[in-house]
Amino acid sequence: MPLYEHVLIARQDLSNAQAEGLIEHFSTVIADNGGKVVDNEYWGVRTLAYKINKNRKGHYAYLRSDAPSAAVQEMERLARLHDDVMRVLTVRVDEHKDGPSVQMQKRDERERGDRGDRGERRERRDRDDRN
Structure with a gap:
């Protein structure tokens, strides 16, 4: 089966428990339609780049x-119909x-990730600045 990553943005006036409940709800939708959710993460409330439905955060x-x-199409369809979900992004x-x-x-x-030579130079420069 194909692998997907989904990001959902829910309204800011929900509680953390309600937002995590949405994750469980959409995980169940995927499971009921023959898929499985490998992992899920709740990233918390973040500021949006622009207003969505008069909300600055989500x-x-x-x-x-x-x-x-x-299964993915059904999950996206239900997310778009859900009043608490403002945006959905799915990437294969x-x-x-x-x-x-x-x-x-x-x-x-x-920052320590795959930076190559530039990262090593930055670390040396930072170390020299501290000395």
């Missing part, structure tokens, strides 16, 4: 799924990365 949720396209990926998503990693871990 609850972000991230799902990784292994599901047939019919070749493989799921292990560990937490980039949004959940600590800033230091992200």
Whole structure:
């Protein structure tokens, strides 16, 4: 089955428990239609780049799924009809990365990632600045 990543943005006036309940609801929709949710993350309330339905903030949720396209289409359809969900983004990926998503990693871990030579120069420069 194809692999997908989904990001949902829910209204800011929901509680954290309600936002996590949405994750469970859409995970169940995928499971009921023959797929499975490999991983899910609740990213918390974040500021939006622009207003969506008069909201400046939203609850972000991230799902990784292994599901047939019919299950994904049904989940997206129900998410678009749900009053609490403002936006849905689904992307098909070749493989799921292990560990937490980039949004959940600590800033230091992200910066130490695959930076190549430029990263080593930056670390040397920072070390020299401290001395």
